[in-house]
């Protein structure tokens with residue numbers, strides 16, 4: 343079997359890193375991080391909406407699943423115009439999710455179970471109900487508080503045109519006109535997302551100070567890191583220049599824009615890194631950064647900036663061996679110079695669930711998951727993907743809550759279909775999500791996809807994830823790493839690579855993913871089959887199936 347390495351092998355096992363206390367360091371380099379969407383994970387008080395008590399009660403499930411850390415989407419005080427990504431108070435829990443005691447108890451319980459907690463930080467914009475924005479509105483033009491956001495007079499003779507031509511990611515102009523305290527039409531303010539999400543002005547020192555303080559507040563609460571929402575958006579080009587064209591959504595993630603991926607953001611993350619490093623135990627920052635290329639994403643991960651960034655280039659890749667190989671190489675190559683771990687993600691609360699998106703049903707989703715978990719670096723699992731949940735495509739319009747209509751960035755339409763509360767039990771109100779129904783209706787199929795139904799069934803997706811995470815934890819060839827060795831001697835459409843055991847034991851692992859829709863016969867088994875995403879019992883690898891082999 344000929345082999346091609348995507349990078350020169352170093353020949354030596356990486357040294358075990360240790361922190362000041364001598365404990366192994368770099369937990370985040372190979373962590374599997376599970377995303378909890380608090381509204382839809384578990385409802386502790388029976389009001390139909392998930393909450394922190396619900397999450398806390400289900401932590402043993404997550405520990406048992408075998409993940410290393412839990413990232414919670416926002417649970418802060420919020421009018422919920424964008425499901426909590428519109429924060430009114432960064433230091434308070436929304437009553438619908440609980441209170442600070444619940445957060446404290448959740449963090450403590452998680453730590454006792456060996457799980458780390460990552461919270462979502464939303465620094466690009468606040469809610470329009472945030473005290474600063476409300477005061478800025480009340481005090482009118484000229485108030486120094488207006489400088490904490492982007493207020494501008496309109497264009498046109500009566501100021502009736504927006505100050506520039508920027509478009510909101512959720513559609514329409516990125517500007518909304520205010521009313522002066524005396525009721526006359528006033529200045530406009532910038533919101534790259536919904537009108538209820540005014541953008542902060544990061545040139546203002548009070549904004550910078552406030553977020554450093556918010557970081558410390560949650561670090562003092564004991565969190566292990568932050569997922570930084572719209573990390574690429576904080577700094578806007580000086581003078582807020584026109585884009586000069588419409589259809590700006592098409593450019594997102596393809597080029598540097600006057601409102602996205604400006605170089606000035608990096609200084610902010612350098613100052614945050616200094617704060618993270620003041621705390622023991624390796625607290626991390628994870629960038630949600632939509633940039634034009636993996637190379638530009640890597641800039642957020644220089645040694646004195648953040649630790650990880652989501653790999654949206656991988657998420658946006660079709661189920662195709664060549665395309666996957668290319669994005670995997672490109673991802674690994676671009677992270678290597680900055681020494682950051684590559685991350686892998688297939689689903690989150692903003693995109694169509696990968697079971698549906700990849701177009702091949704459950705078999706393909708399982709194959710994609712097993713492939714992802716074999717890649718070097720850290721992986722993200724979105725709640726419910728371990729159950730093989732599909733996108734709920736037929737939600738009635740009247741129950742939908744998502745303000746967005748992302749259409750051109752891989753997000754096709756409204757995002758509620760991946761946010762339906764997950765099923766825990768076959769029967770019962772909302773399949774065990776809670777005792778009081780669920781805020782989005784669950785499809786009938788949820789019974790057979792429930793945790794209860796799948797637990798203990800070796801053919802279930804849940805048990806596949808449990809096994810994969812257990813093998814990944816134990817196996818010296820899985821987890822952190824900087825490269826894969828591509829294996830060329832496989833039939834077309836089979837992605838095959840080898841990972842070297844990091845401990846010198848020689849227990850290498852080969853991963854083969856048959857991305858085709860036909861069974862593929864191998865000339866010889868590449869090793870002992872450890873785990874397969876489909877029914878592999880020797881002979882041909884079934885269509886849409888990934889197999890892990892120990893060599």
Ligand code: GLC
Nearest residue numbers: 424427464535571572691692
């Ligand atoms: C991020 C979040 C998304 C939210 C947006 C605005 O992309 O993941 O859910 O709508 O930021 O905060």
